[in-house]
Structure formats: structure tokens, C-alpha cells
Amino acid sequence: MTFTSADHADDHTAVETRIIEGRLEPGAPDWVYIPVDVPPGVAEIGVRYSYDQPEPTIGVPGNALDIGIFDPRGHEPRQAKGFRGWSGGARDSFFLNDTEATPGYLPGPIRAGTWHIVVGPYTVAPRGLAYRLEVTLRRGAPGPAFTPRPAPTRATGRGPAWYRGDLHLHTVHSDGRREPAELVAAARSAGLDFMVSTDHNTPSSTGIWGHHAPEDLLIINGEEVTTRNGHLIAAGLPAGTWIDWRFRAVDGVLPRVVGELHEHGALAIAAHPFCPDVGCAWKFGFAEVDAVEVWNGPWTPDDEMSLRQWDAALVASDRRWLPAVGSSDSHDHSDAPGLGQTVVWADDLSPEAILSGVRAGRSYVAESAAVEVTFEARANARTARIGERLAVAPDVTVECVVHVRGVPDGFVRFVTDEGSLAQLPLPVGGEGAVSWTTTAAVSKYVRVEVRHTPPQPTVFEGMAAFTNPIFLDPQAS
Template identity: 30%
Template sequence: MTTIAPTSESLLSVRGQVSPVLHVPYLYHEFEVPDGATTLTVSLRFHKKRRCQLFLSVFGPMNYRGTRMNPGGVGDIHLELTFGAHSASPGALAGLIEPGRWRAQIDVESTEETAEYFLTVAAGFGESPTQTSPDPVTVNGRPGAGWYRGELHAHTHHSDGRPTPGELAGAARRAGLDFVALTDHFTPAGWAEIDHHAGPDLAVIHSLELTGHRGHANLHGLNGWVDVFVDDPAKEWTVNDVARGVRDQGGVFCVNHAFSNSLGWQYHEFDWSLCGAFEIYHHLEGPNNAAQLIFWDGLLRAGHRITGVAGTDSHDPLAGRHRLGQVTTVINARNLTPAGLIDGVRKHRAYVSLGPELTFAAECGGERADMGGELVLPGGHASPCRVRLLVEVGNLAHPTRLFVMKNGLYHTHLDLAASAAPVQLEVLDPNPGPGYYRLEAYARAPQSGFSGGREWQNTLLLSNPIFIRGES
């Protein structure tokens, strides 16, 4: 029997240059793939001395096929995407190599130097590797309403993270998490793999991180890829269109690390009514968290009901500040499933925790609202109805100062001793009005006489609001 060796054919070989003087957001190079190709390799090489952020993406005749990036590297950079019918390199989506017009896109996120790049494309011909039957997909979560803690911002080797999707899921289990969102930059290439590591003890959420030139956002709860490339002025596709696309899929658009200097949110044309969540605590952002909290209050006061969430932004889930479990978003969901969790975020039934547990409700005139809900103040009384805030805080590993915030301003605070047992508290507001209440808790030195206490580095707990509306 004669075996025919696979052959290859060069489809594109081009040199180009990027420069901070003549900056363009994207460079496009099209190439024609002939009939019969079974593999495709797209390679981008360049040298950078300091900051030159080039990302490689590939599009087939009908759809997006993958992205490769190495934002932290210096020296000789090699980005490569390999596609086959049943296998693909990290960041790439497996599938048939369609004949026709393909496009390589170089995303010039930023550059402080002039750099030459070399882009090549090669097609392979021959028998495709035999398709192996994947393991059966496990159950993704479990029934039952409850409070579930997890991670909403984590990366794998399909973008710029260290772990595989399986390793990320394993680290989430070791951290005792109930859910994890896979938020690789640009690409959904890890979704199918991490699905095989879900189970009744761990729900996995399909997400992407929009990695724009003027800010980042997580697109949570997707069932398909959304075009995340929003920086070409010649292309009628904006960040608002992305947010609408996420909403149309039943997902939540979440603005990330909004005050992260050059990676902060600079899409000033963004329609905040399309925003479902906002990172009020980012584990890598340090004092920028204080600014994020203040800005979120401004959005709430303007009438935008946006859910505050946390993000580790983990790139190595077992190491240092990237280790999972140090900060979590705790979501009250009808079940531990991606849809249930996304619904809980959408309804503001969530809080940020670095350890403590929380129950938060408000009562007035015989009516009650839990965190995320709305309390309507009754009218027609000779004396105004007092609002009672009912708080239960548990698992306090440190002496704690608990703040009650009203419409983003200080209302009152209570000092609590360290206690593993739940502590029940009641706070009265004799002069309520339309707006919202929320809670903050910070670790406090036991003998401290300091009258402040809202230092970001001591954050233990940030609740979402209970909204207050006057009777119409």
C-alpha cells in the first residue's frame, strides 16, 4: 500500500511595519484557500523592545476562527494559529478548512516603537487526523436555589493565561468555588474543553473579554461568539453594538477594571443603560478599587441599576494575587447553572466577599425587599414610614467596621467583633426617600480609634443595593 505524504503550499508571505507615528487600529491581509486544504497555519513574527502590542486573529469565509496574543512578552515574538478539522492550536477553533477568501487581522492595540512584522500562511493537504470521540459532557451545575460563590474573571492558555481550561476548573474546585467564568480575551476556543470539566459541584459560564483599545469588558453567559473588535472607525460596529449583542443572547455586559490607567474604560460614548455589571472590586487593581466604587455610585444615582461584581482577573489560578478564592462574587441563583447565575447577576442578587457571608433586606410599611430588590415607600401617612435595614453577617475573621451607605453617601456604621457565628443587626432610617441602600465592611485593628475605615486594602464585603422608590 502506498502512503502519500502530506504536502503544504504557501498562501501568503508579507512584510509590514507598525509605527506610533502612523498608527492604524487593525491591519488586514486577505488570502485565498484552495479546495482540498485540510490544515492551515497562520504565523506572525515581530520583535519588540518595550511596548508593541500586536494580536493575531483569523477569519474564515463565514466566521471567526481564533486569536493569539502574547502581551507581556519582549524580544522576538511568534504568534501562531493552526487549524484542522478536528484539532487546533490554543486560541483557535477546530473545523473544516473552507475554501475561499480568508483574512488575517493584526490588531495594533498599541505601540510605542516602530516594528517590522512578518506574516505567513501555509495550507496543508492530505488526510485529516482521525476524529476521536470526545468524553461525554458532564452536568453543568445542579438544581436548587441558594447562594453560590465563584469567579467571574479568569484566563487560560487560549489567550494570555497559564492554565489549560481543565487546570482552571481544577483550581476552582480546590478553592471551594461553585462556579467559574472562562473569560479569555477575544476567543471562545476554551469553552468546549472546560465544559468537560463541569459537574454538579462546579458550573462553568461561557464568557469572553472584549479587549479593546480603550477598555475591557467581560461578556458573560454567551452561547456564541460576539464580534469584539470595535476600534476600526471604518467599521460600523461599536461597543454599544457588542453590548446589544450580548443582551440578545441573554447575557450580561460587564465593564472591567474601569480605572486601570491605560487599560481603563475610555469608551466615553458608551450607553450605560446597556451595562449589566461593573467590577467594583478587582484583585489586581489596588487603590483603583476606591475610584471604581465611587464611579459605580454615580451610575446608581443616575438611575442605572448595574450590578457590582468582583474579578480576580486570574492568569495563574494557583499563584500569588492571581490565586482563585481570595475574592469572590456570591450570587443568589434559582439553581447552580450558567443561566441561573446570569439571572442572579441581572437581578443584582449578588455581593462581593473576601471572606464574610451576608444576608441583607429592608422593610417598611409591612413590605420587604431583599438585596437587589425594590422597596416602595407607602404614601398618605401622617408620619413618614421608617425603613428598617435587616443585616446578618457571618464568618468575620477580623474585627470589622460595617458601613451603611445611602445613595452613595455615609449613613451610619457599626463596629463588630471577630466572630464565626452570624451576627444579626438592625438599622433604622427615620427619613427615607427614593434612592438605594448598600453595605460595605472593612477589617479594623481591634484597638484602633481611627474614625475612618474605608481603606480599599481592608475590604471584606461590598453588597449590591436595595432600591427605594416613592409611591406614585
């Protein structure tokens, strides 16, 4: 798509529009790039697109086409410096200029040169996908440069304490429905101490959180890296940092991507590993990631399967175990932030302290701020808490004690490497202590599930909370 600079060289207010149409067939590449030659003197780029969406046939996919844009600094996967925005399939138009941009896109200079609009055929119907792109260039003097205002790097905390947060949240900067201010209000209403902003494939929201961050809520920058083989939560990125999502498991680049996250001090969390939606289930394995999102939104069979898979791997790698986390993955106003939520023991309310607690597994997952759980294992005057190890002679009795609040009509399940070894009721009011004993010879680890007692038999009970494990390490007497 070419715009001829000579046509309007003397007209600094001209607006030009070009249209291009194309067609994609089943089996099209994951990403298709349409070059757009932008002449000097352009102040704003606007893009509108549409594509045919036939009535879906049962058993076959319909059409879904995502969109984004790169500037002349480069667009090649894993080498791109020109990323300027992504909205996936959340909107049919966007604009960007020096001063502002559509949510999901980055304000900044409109450089002369070849830009690339990227379209991603998420699914293509058997009859193909016809699309139409309308690109509008507006000439003029550049506006004032956008000034980022990222979130503060610390919030008012309570010193070493349990802090509640949601590690997976969306706004209008991707496919969420909440404005940033609305999400902050919802997070505070849910009793959260921290939240991680994880819009799909873009860091655009990181430049505005400082306008909305209250003193008592820590906002951590992140991104949901949305590949075709699963979604990766990058939690704890520096403001403005973008992680390229254009890869599949067979490309073998996940170790490099995770290494990049670690260089930034961020965590790599495998999101909703058994999500049934196209491209959402995690297909990369778990050797590289720092944690797995076992609880995602209301407790469903997907979460139950994630829990069982995670549990099955807890003793497979000896000292290198994978902590579990929970998040709401909230998109719509009807999605409650904090359902689920990760409750982390941290030294303070800062990104470094919170992420350190998550990485160490010093956490449990709960359905709301009304639910509190403490869990300790005791033997020989020594105590281990969630995420820790207790060295004890194989035959010495270990007392496992759980304190629960906020779960009426519930029960506590003690789970070890052998499975569920005890299931004990909570007091009627939902608050109280439950204890159980074992030994290191019997149990390599112990973790706790707090579940709702169902009114009638069911395949699995509703989850109120579950903890990361305490490991019991046998030692010679």
C-alpha cells in the first residue's frame, strides 16, 4: 500500500485513505504482514478493517482475524523493535499519533518508511476469509510527545505479611471491558493488595497506571503472551517492556523468552493449561516456567484437571518443584477480580517482594478475601510453613495443622504424594482448626485443599482454597 508524498507535499492538512483487500485460506500462516509506505509529514495513522464472518457450521471453525501494527524499525519475529500496538480481535479500528493512541497501541512518532500491518488468522472457515483494510494518513505537525506515567513501584504495606492479589487481569487495552480506573476500583472492592495488569500482547497500559494507582494497591506490570500453543503470563515487567508472542512450541524459543523475562526480574507463569478454547491450552511443557496458574476464574473441570496435573508432578523433580497460583483472568464487568486470588507471604508490598514469594511457593489460592488459611507442619519443636521444607527423621510424627476462616459447610483435605489421606470437616461456622498427623516415611509432601461440602454427591467439590505444599525431608535419626 503506497501513499505518494508528492501528491500533497505542500498541503499540511491533507487526509489520504487507501484500501486493500485480500483473502486467506485454511492453513494460512499465523501472521500475515501488509506493508504500508508512509511518506514524510504524516502526523497520524488510522486503520479500519473488516472480514467476512459466515454463519459457523457445527464442528468446523468460523473466521476470526486479529490485527496489530509495526513501524519501520522492524517487524521480524523475535527481532522486532518497531512494535506499535495490538488489539487482537477486540476492535475493528485504531489510530496512533505522537500524543495518543487507541488502547492497545503506543503513542509516538509517525516515522516515514515502511510500516507493516499484521493480521493474524486465528481461525479460518473452510471457505476462506476475505478481508478489507482501510488505512488513513493525516498530515500535520507532530503533537506533544506522550509522557508515560507508570504505576509506583511500592504501595503501602504491612511489613512481612500475607498479601492478596490477582495475577491475571485485562482492561480495554486488550479484550477486557473495564477501563483501568474501573479495574482498580474492582480490585480494591475485592479486598486485594496487589494486581498484575496482563493485557494480551501489548504493554500500552503500563504508561498510564500511575494516573489510577492508589497508595494501598500495588499495580504490577505484565503481559499475557498469547501464542498459538498456549498463554504465558509475564508478571513483573518494567513499564513499557514488550514480549513478542509470535512463536509456537515447535520453534523452541520458550527458553530464550523465559530468559528474557528473568533478565527483567519477571516471572513466567503458564496460564490456564487446560483451557478448551483454540490456542489456549498450554503445549510447551513446564520445565521452563516459574509457576502454573491452576485456578483461573470460577472453579471448573479445567481447573480440577490443572490441579491434578500439577499435583502429579510435585515430587517428580526433587528440589525443583512448580508453585501453583490462582487468578481471575477477568475480562468483563461480570468477571469478579480475585476469583481466584493468590495470597502471598511477602516482606513488603513491592513487585520484588511479591514475585519472590510467588517464585518460592510461599502462597495459597483462595476464592475471595473472606477465606483465610494458615497451614503448618510441626515436629521436634521445628515448624515449616507453606512452600517450605521440614527435615525430620522418617518415623517421627509430624503434626499438620490448618486454620481456616470463611468457609461454612466445608471440609479440609490433606493431600500427599500418595493422594488424599484424610478428609476432615470444618466447624459449622466455617472457622476453626483441623489437624492431622503423618511421617516423612509416609508423606513426601503435604498440601491442603479446603472445599465446599456439596448438597449431593458430585464428581468434584467446589474449591474454597488450596495451598502449595510443605515438603517432608527424611533425615537420619
